[in-house]
Amino acid sequence: MNLLGLVFSVLLMLSISTYLSFDKQVINSRLRSTYVAHLKANRNILNSYQSAVYKNIKGKTTQASSHRSSSEEGEDLSAEDSPLFPNRECARLNLWPLVQEGKDSHPFLYERIAHLIREFYGPLSSEKRFEYHMLDLLISQIQEKPLSALEKLPLKNPAMQTIYYRMLKGTKTWDLSTHTGIPPLLDYLKIEPAIDPKVCLYHAHLDMLTLLFNPQMAQKLHKEIHKKDRPPLTKEYVERLCNETRTFKLDEALLTLLEFGYPYHNENKKIFAASEANGVSLRKNLFLKPLKE
Numbered sequence: 001m002n003l004l005g006l007v008f009s010v011l012l013m014l015s016i017s018t019y020l021s022f023d024k025q026v027i028n029s030r031l032r033s034t035y036v037a038h039l040k041a042n043r044n045i046l047n048s049y050q051s052a053v054y055k056n057i058k059g060k061t062t063q064a065s066s067h068r069s070s071s072e073e074g075e076d077l078s079a080e081d082s083p084l085f086p087n088r089e090c091a092r093l094n095l096w097p098l099v100q101e102g103k104d105s106h107p108f109l110y111e112r113i114a115h116l117i118r119e120f121y122g123p124l125s126s127e128k129r130f131e132y133h134m135l136d137l138l139i140s141q142i143q144e145k146p147l148s149a150l151e152k153l154p155l156k157n158p159a160m161q162t163i164y165y166r167m168l169k170g171t172k173t174w175d176l177s178t179h180t181g182i183p184p185l186l187d188y189l190k191i192e193p194a195i196d197p198k199v200c201l202y203h204a205h206l207d208m209l210t211l212l213f214n215p216q217m218a219q220k221l222h223k224e225i226h227k228k229d230r231p232p233l234t235k236e237y238v239e240r241l242c243n244e245t246r247t248f249k250l251d252e253a254l255l256t257l258l259e260f261g262y263p264y265h266n267e268n269k270k271i272f273a274a275s276e277a278n279g280v281s282l283r284k285n286l287f288l289k290p291l292k293e
Contacts, residue, residue, distance in 0.1 A: 090203050090207075092188055092190045238258075
């Protein structure tokens, strides 16, 4: 009996040591695969960043050789359709006036941002007037806890917080006309101190123009201001285009929200880069410094 107990004890010890050894190998294998995948994803993002830097330099060189005016320097016309720059920072709606002065002082801006939330993110919730509820919640939370980054904003409502995270993340692709997919919220909305915040008409993405005007007017305006022999982008020119299309009634409040002309904004271009490798998803915010004139 003592011999049998000894044999069982030895077998038990061997089985435990074998299990621990095998478990350690599995853990090491997982750590190694995760580390390798992280390196691969990081390398993919670095490659994307280097490509963006090259395009930025190439666009600058091309513009200089074509003798464009100084107000146009540093802008690559094809960049508007690039997935790295879906909507320039200067062309985003600014929450700052609503936070500082309230929606009663800026009713048009309030309605435009609510319209943005409804058009892009309405399918995320079945709640009636979801866009107003979300916008009011954002404004009240920022007023309670002033933040310079919308992505760090905590919401008191857990259900709305989950939806807000999805709004921030967005999807890889989206189509406003068919309501498939959703864009990252920060590509169209920002909060930064400004006395009289404007939306740059020239740098606005087609989707932003659609939100400000309508699909027909947005298509025509985007085509006209980005063609080679484009006319001066003035208030009168936009009014004339609206009269020609006859599909959009121009509001004076919209004109006061827009920045006209072909300005050069000396700003850092933000790249929201993402990569997936072997189940590891990595996202980074990268910036391109403007080239010196």
